[in-house]
Amino acid sequence: MxxxxxxxxxxxxxxxxxxxxxxxxxxxxxxxxxxxxxxxxxxxxxxxxxxxxxxxxxxxxxxxxxxxxxxxxxxxxxxxxxxxxxxxxxxxxxxxxxxxxxxxxxxxxxxxxxxxxxxxxxxxxxxxxxxxxxxxxxxxxxxxxxxxxxxxxxxxxxxxxxxxxxxxxxxxxxxxxxxxxxxxxxxxxxxxxxxxxxxxxxxxxxxxxxxxxxxxxxxxxxxxxxxxxxxxxxxxxxxxxxxxxxxDKYLSNFGWLLEDGPYPKSMLGRANTYPEARLPWEIYVNAHGQRFVREDEPSIDVREHALLDQPELRYWIVFDDSIFRQAPPIVYDWSREQMAEAFNTCEVFRRADSLESLAEDIGVPGGALAKTVAEFNAGVAQGRDALGRSHMPVSIDTPPFYAIRQQGGSVxxxxxxxxxxxxxxxxxxxxxxxxxxxxxxxxxxxxxxxxxxxxxxxxxxxxxxxxxxxxxxxxx
Ligand SMILES: Cc1cc2nc3c(=O)[nH]c(=O)nc-3n(C[C@H](O)[C@H](O)[C@H](O)COP(=O)(O)OP(=O)(O)OC[C@H]3O[C@@H](n4cnc5c(N)ncnc54)[C@H](O)[C@@H]3O)c2cc1C
The missing domain is CATH 3.50.50.60 (FAD/NAD(P)-binding domain)
Known part of the structure; x- marks a missing residue:
């Protein structure tokens, strides 16, 4: 010195x-x-x-x-x-x-x-x-x-x-x-x-x-x-x-869409997972192929804490072609055309002709994803969701099927x-x-x-x- x-x-x-x-x-x-x-x-x-x-x-x-x-x-x-x-x-x-x-x-x-x-x-x-x-x-x-x-x-x-x-x-x-x-x-x-x-x-x-x-x-x-x-x-x-x-106080936010490449990654966009701004049509599925929170849960804090229990703070937003065509685009400021293009070009956007191949593609157990979707669809038919979700406009059964990866974390x-x-x-x-x-x-x-x-x-x-x-x- x-x-x-x-x-x-x-x-x-x-x-x-x-x-x-x-x-x-x-x-x-x-x-x-x-x-x-x-x-x-x-x-x-x-x-x-x-x-x-x-x-x-x-x-x-x-x-x-x-x-x-x-x-x-x-x-x-x-x-x-x-x-x-x-x-x-x-x-x-x-x-x-x-x-x-x-x-x-x-x-x-x-x-x-x-x-x-x-x-x-x-x-x-x-x-x-x-x-x-x-x-x-x-x-x-x-x-x-x-x-x-x-x-x-x-x-x-x-x-x-x-x-x-x-x-x-x-x-x-x-x-x-x-x-x-x-x-x-x-x-x-x-x-x-x-x-x-x-x-x-x-x-x-x-x-x-x-x-x-x-x-x-x-x-x-x-x-x-x-x-x-x-x-x-x-x-x-x-x-x-x-x-x-x-x-012991760590908390993750409810997720971002991240660019391809090694961590830490830059942000590609943000999915609108705020039910007060856009009611969900899709389901959210963890690495085990299971839903982990009702997607229209009004409390952001409850949603964030639910994500904290999921492996790697990660989940997939899963939907089908009928939701893709009818629902307002889930990514903020993106048109349906931009979303369609992302399924051709981005690592975190996935599309497949069956739920089994979608599951394989995103690395979750195929049987589990199909079971989760079938249970959700049964809930839609009966008007009663196992996790208590109330907004369930359509079932998920029209191929192709889509998944978008959300990554939690904090800045x-x-x-x-x-x-x-x-x-x-x-x-x-x-x-x-x-x-x-x-x-x-x-x-x-x-x-x-x-x-x-x-x-x-x-x-x-x-x-x-x-x-x-x-x-x-x-x-x-
Ligand atoms: C994207 C983003 C959005 C956010 N939005 C909000 C929000 O809306 N509301 C909210 O409440 N909080 C928000 N936060 C958090 C909040 O902005 C920060 O916690 C706060 O600004 C940090 O202030 P600070 O004075 O502690 O640090 P800083 O403002 O980062 O100042 C620290 C300074 O110390 C300097 N420094 C570091 N090491 C040394 C060194 N060894 N010697 C000399 N200088 C050094 C740095 O260069 C820096 O200029 C956000 C954070 C991010 C990243």
Whole structure:
């Protein structure tokens, strides 16, 4: 390590200039702190560059203006209901009770919120109250307010931004107090920076297939996370004495259509498996050739948890020619002609003249698939489905037969660094590591959402916790 130093000591060193790091640095600088903001990528923004950026906050001014009655208490109650009590109650409370302040601040900065917000609409289990917000340019709309606020402080000389620079280590004194970071720039030059409060806002590990598999036990199926979400902060926290939690909270979404090729794969398209948007005509069949959930199950959370029990988080959408001709195309934004073409060209689209050859083609037991379809057809004839499905317009008996492969997975990190209510990184015995804090996706969806996808409970806690750290750590 060279002795080259970045003119510390800093009042705060922020590792990662993304969703959490930007507001952390801004707030600390606004309070008069000298902040070093280190970013491995050449540009700032982190996951906001790819995220939908949907947020939830209760008790906001925008809700009041639109006559929506809401409160953090109600939000917390709903988050507990949706996560079945598996969310970290301390972090949930800290986020939810400070979310309105953070969202109102974003609105003051000019956040370009979509007209229909606050909304009840969500890709996840719905809230009962309209408290869901997103920008016209999704995650980039969030960045459009966070970046100028940070740049203003940079222009005033309160923040020094180092892009293209990776934090590779933490400095700790003999008493274990974290008092700086080790850095390497794009040209391989090493340096260090000393400072009082080191804040790990370096995001998750969902672009790192090896770490993903090691930490949550599943392959990284989709190439959908921000490329610099490599989990560096996890290694830094653990090396300083911290530990990880939340592995048991892994949840897969209900599937994507993926491109051909090795994992992680890019997304080819998305099947509309949302019964509220398109009632299912098809059946969903697992690797054993069996149905595993009623396809019109209204709860997305129930569907997602059902998929979690299936081998390789995978299933086939199976249908026949009569469904192909009559039903609205199942792939979002695809015409019937595009679908027909996909059966000639794509690995995940399969067609066969009989159920037996379809089964062989997709690698499920032939007898089982035929039996599953026969049972479904009997249910259609009797108007009573074994899994309780109510939308069964036609039976599946007109060749050719079709199957489309859906792959579950997640684009965020379940496992997270353990922290206390002040966001200090803690050791396994609960003792805080002095000088070291963590916030954002590095805390893991297991802590921020529990074993459910809770609408807006990643981006909003990032911004809230970033702000709180910036406000609380720098005393002036
Ligand atoms: C496609 C997609 C859609 C999503 N949609 C939503 C949504 O609608 N609502 C929601 O709540 N959540 C959503 N999420 C999740 C949410 O966007 C993220 O959890 C959140 O933005 C992460 O913020 P962060 O600050 O923790 O990390 P980031 O915003 O990724 O910031 C971390 C920064 O640290 C940098 N960094 C990493 N390692 C180092 C290092 N060693 N040294 C220096 N810098 C480093 C990275 O380059 C990055 O800029 C989505 C995620 C994805 C991928």
């Amino acid at each position: 060279s002795s080259n130093s970045n003119s510390g000591p800093w009042d705060m060193i922020v590792v990662g200039a993304g969703t959490t790091g930007l507001p952390a640095a801004t707030m600390a600088a606004q309070r008069g702190g000298r902040v070093l903001l280190v970013e491995v990528a050449e540009k700032i923004g982190g996951t906001l560059l790819v995220s939908f950026g949907q947020m939830s906050a209760a008790g906001t001014r925008l809700q009041a203006e639109k006559g929506i009655e809401d409160s953090p208490e109600k939000h917390l109650e709903e988050v507990m209901r949706i996560s079945r009590g598996t969310i970290d109650p301390v972090l949930a409370r800290l986020s939810i009770f400070n979310a309105a302040d953070a969202f109102d601040w974003m609105m003051e900065l000019g956040f370009d919120v979509q007209d229909q917000c606050p909304s009840i609409e969500s890709a996840h289990e719905r809230y009962e109250v309209a408290r869901y917000y997103w920008g016209n340019d999704f995650g980039k709309s969030v960045l459009d307010v966070l970046e100028p606020a940070m740049r203003e402080q940079e222009a005033l000389g309160c923040i020094k931004v180092l892009t293209g620079t990776r934090v590779t280590g933490l400095m700790q004194d003999r008493d274990g107090i974290v008092n700086g970071v080790e850095l390497i720039d794009g040209e391989g030059r090493e340096s260090s920076a000393a400072g009082k409060n080191v804040v790990l806002t370096s995001g998750g590990y969902a672009a790192n297939p090896v770490m993903f598999r090691r930490l949550c036990g599943y392959k990284l199926y989709l190439n959908g996370a921000y490329e610099f979400a490599q989990g560096d902060g996890y290694d830094l926290a653990v090396a300083a004495g911290g530990y990880l939690r939340g592995r 965020s990190s379940t496992v997270g660094v353990a922290v206390n209510e002040s966001l200090q990184v803690v050791r396994p015995d609960g003792a805080a590591i002095p000088g070291l804090y963590a916030a954002g996706e590095i805390l893991g969806s297991g802590q921020l959402q529990g074993n459910a996808f809770v609408g807006g409970m990643m981006v909003m806690p990032c911004i809230v916790f970033g702000r709180l750290l910036g406000q609380r750590l720098v005393e002036f």
